[in-house]
Amino acid sequence: MAYPTPLTGTPIVLALNGTGEPVARRVAAALGCPLHGRAGRTGAKITFPNALDHARDLFAAGHAVVGVCASGILIRAVAPLLADKTVEPPVISVSDDGRVVVPLLGGHRGANRLARQIAEALGGTAAVTTAGDVALGVALDEPPAGYALANPENAKTVMAALLSGGGARMTGLALFDLPPGDAVEIAVTERLDPGGPAKLVYHPQAYALGVGCARDADAGELWDNVRAVLADAGIAPGAVASVNTLDLKLDEPAMNALAARLGRPLRAFSAEALRGIDVPNPSEVVHAEVGTPSVAEAAALAATKGDIVVAKRKTSNTTVALARAPAPITDQKGRPRGRVSIVSIGPGQSAWRTPEASRLVQEAEELVGYGLYIDLLGPLAAGKPRADFPLGGEEARCRHALERSGEGRNVALICSGDAGIYAMGALVFELMDRGDVSDAAKRVEVICTPGVSALQAAAARAGAPLGHDFCAISLSDLLTPRDDILRRLRAAAEGDFVIAFYNPVSKRRRTLLAEARDILLDHRPAGTPVLLGTSLGRPEEALRHRRLADLDVDEVDMLTLVLVGSSQTRLVRTGDGVRMYTPRGYARRMEGGDLPAGVGI
Secondary structure, three states: OOOOOOOOOOOOEEOOOOOOHHHHHHHHHOOOEEEEOOOOOOOEEEEOHHHHHHHHHHHHHHOOOOEEHHHHHHHHHHHHHOOOOOOOOOOOEEEOOOOOEEEEEEEOOOOOHHHHHHHHHHHOOEEOOOOHHOOOOOOOOOOOEEEEEOOHHHHHHHHHHHHHOOEEEOOOOOOOOOOOOOOOOEEEOOOOOOEEOOEEEEEEEOOEEEEEOOOOOHHHHHHHHHHHHHHHHHOHHHHHHEEEEEEEOOHHHHHHHHHHOOOOOOEOOOHHHHOOOOOOOOOOOHHHHOOOOOOOOHHHHHHHOOOOEEEEEEEEOOEEEEEEEOOOOOOOEEEEEOOOEEOOHHHHHHHHHHHHHHHHHHOOOHHHHHHHHHHHHHHHHOOOEEEEEEOOOOHHHHHHHHHHHHHHEEEEEEEEEEOOOOOOOHHHHHHHHHHHOOOOHHOOOEEOOOOOOOHHHHHHHEEEOOOOOOEEEEOOOOOHHHHHHHHHHHHHOOOOOEEEEOOOOOOOOOOOOHHHHHHHHHHOOOOOEEEEOOOOOOOOOOEEEHHHOOOOOHHOOOOEEEOOOOOEEEEEOOEEEEEEEEOOOHHHHHHHHOOOOOOOO
């Protein structure tokens, strides 16, 4: 059963010029949220260079965007990203004088509520156009905190009936102030009720599940047990506010699958906290195994501060109990499972950063990484706690991210390029595999995001040099034995791969690139195209074409990716200059011949 996604992204107020800045500051103060201002045009501490790019980036990250500017600016900014109104954050424009507040997007995801709050603070008018809000002053698909709408797909037809002059019959608590009548029914119930085109069903989330299970228990077995417990109590899944367990069980796949299936948070308590709770059915066996005489019943009671409704129900590998709080639960107890998001930000510019990466940064409670990489996030990182580590501190930064998330935090480990390519992704898993982190850190959720790597960036700038088989080789012998690097160089040269050289030189390492050049010259022409790409995707980006025989180590630094073509790689003159490409073999397949030699350098 699906329930509407609540607004989670922190609102960000944008000031585009000095004229609107005073109003923007008042809005930020009223909402208690950050103010971002256009660089050079406002006095804001957090600045951005381009309004369209910044608004688009914030929207992609899941922030509610409040711009003190013309509506058209925000519309043009977010239009390319619009896809699903049920998950998109609010977008609101405010006139420079503060007289008009227009919720452009997300009316039923908090935009109308925010617009009214802003208008009240400014003494202006909220130009709400959502039919239900205008005619009835309510959004039926945005219930109060602690309540869940069981059938949001029927909200539109119910609202249409009300707007046509019909009235509503209330069953249970009256959540909304609606005209009375029999056209539709608004039901508030703990019981399972599917509702329908003329009936909306709201569940008060006053129940908490307590669960325990054997290691790697079957998710289906746990789900069947939960369904049986809810059926015994006559309680709808929508009335459940959370799934609760012992902190040692936070990484159990079955429990995480259960929470995901219910669309509810998984919360955990320590053995010490659960040990002090009086339960109906304590177990000495459980106590001896995990340090508390109860997991399911104690966790359910800890989450609700209420009473057991269904005592623990056991199956071969699972235990489930249900407790009820005195009122709908809006403040979750316990702690969540920690999360490390290994965020690949590409070269740094927001246009090359994925929406998923931006969203994970927005959701993170703390940012960890090399200071320069966090700085590349710009305003997206403003106001977030951060732990900066120097180059060379890779293990320390990964361990810090894991241990902080092991305490229940949501941590983003910021990596340039793609974190899975010569970066922190592998090291995070290596630390977990080696046992170099705490048991709590081993239980965290780990999310990996793809990013634009230096390899991809160089190839795109060059043309299409990766059109056929290619490989990447790091020339750093700090972590890889020199003999292994030379062996791989010879194999790649013999295999005639296009090769991307990462970490080509440093102040100390000056010989391996020259050796690589000489090895390759034994297997491919002296005129083989080479691209030197420095600071790719950044303002100081520089691209240089060279012949393999003329590759000079002194032209290369640690910020340069060296892309060496295969014997088939060619240069072609286009309207944009010389481009580099490696044919796939279509000419041979279609015409039975080879391409002529390409443009020389």
